[in-house]
Amino acid sequence: xxxxxxxxxxxxxxxxxxxxxxxxxxxxxxxxxxxxxxxxxxxxxxxxxxxxxxxxxxxxxxxxxxxxxxxxxxxxxxxxxxxxxxxxxxxxxxxxxxxxxxxxxxxxxxxxxxxxxxxxxxxxxxxxxxxxxxxxxxxxxxxxxxxxxxxxxxxxxxxx
Numbered sequence: 001x002x003x004x005x006x007x008x009x010x011x012x013x014x015x016x017x018x019x020x021x022x023x024x025x026x027x028x029x030x031x032x033x034x035x036x037x038x039x040x041x042x043x044x045x046x047x048x049x050x051x052x053x054x055x056x057x058x059x060x061x062x063x064x065x066x067x068x069x070x071x072x073x074x075x076x077x078x079x080x081x082x083x084x085x086x087x088x089x090x091x092x093x094x095x096x097x098x099x100x101x102x103x104x105x106x107x108x109x110x111x112x113x114x115x116x117x118x119x120x121x122x123x124x125x126x127x128x129x130x131x132x133x134x135x136x137x138x139x140x141x142x143x144x145x146x147x148x149x150x151x152x153x154x155x156x157x158x159x160x
Contacts, residue, residue, distance in 0.1 A: 015067075015074050015123070016130045019149070020139035022107065022118035028138050030100040030107060038099050038108075041092040042152040049151065050087050093155035103136060114154055119143065 041050040047068065053061040062084035064077045079087070096111040102120075110117040120139055124130035135142065143149045 016125065016127055017121050017123045017144070018130055018133065018135075018142060019119055019121045019144045019146075020135055021141050021143050021149070022120050022138060023140045024116055024118060026138045026140065027107070027109075027118055028102055028136075030102055030109070032100075034101040036099050037096065039094070039096045040151055040155065041088065041090075041094050042155045043090060043092045044156075050084065050092070052084065093152070095151055095155035105136075110154070117154075119149065 036053050036055045039052045039054075042048070043050070047066050049065045049067070051061075051063045051065060053063070060081070062079040062081060064079055064087065065074055067074045095114070097108045098111070100107045100109070105120040105122045107118065107120045110119075122130075122133055124133060147153055
């Protein structure tokens with residue numbers, strides 16, 4: 001039997017991504033047409049994240065996500081609005097951002113209390129393809145392995 005706290009079950013999808021800090025003055029012009037607001041609630045002492053994604057002229061999307069130990073896999077469960085509201089009533093650490101798409105990157109512009117923080121991430125189908133990606137000139141530094149710049153870490157602490 002698989003230990004759900006340490007091993008990735010067969011349903012978990014690999015998450016091959018790299019993350020980069022973006023200095024506000026170097027941020028490329030972001031297209032508002034690609035914007036989607038993301039509200040996350042991280043539940044204490046778990047790897048669970050409740051997410052609401054809102055786009056203009058589209059119904060919201062609700063998800064419950066579980067990330068695994070090595071942070072290289074996740075499982076998403078899509079929820080109804082009723083299910084989301086029920087889980088949203090549980091206490092947790094919140095964070096919100098607007099995500100844009102630019103040159104294949106997801107560019108997250110965080111809201112208060114982390115206003116001014118911008119993180120760009122890119123995914124690839126394999127680790128080899130991910131490593132082969134050359135970061136664009138508008139990113140400052142890679143933060144993929146920085147535990148202080150994960151969504152869960154940012155949600156539970158004051159601004160940088």
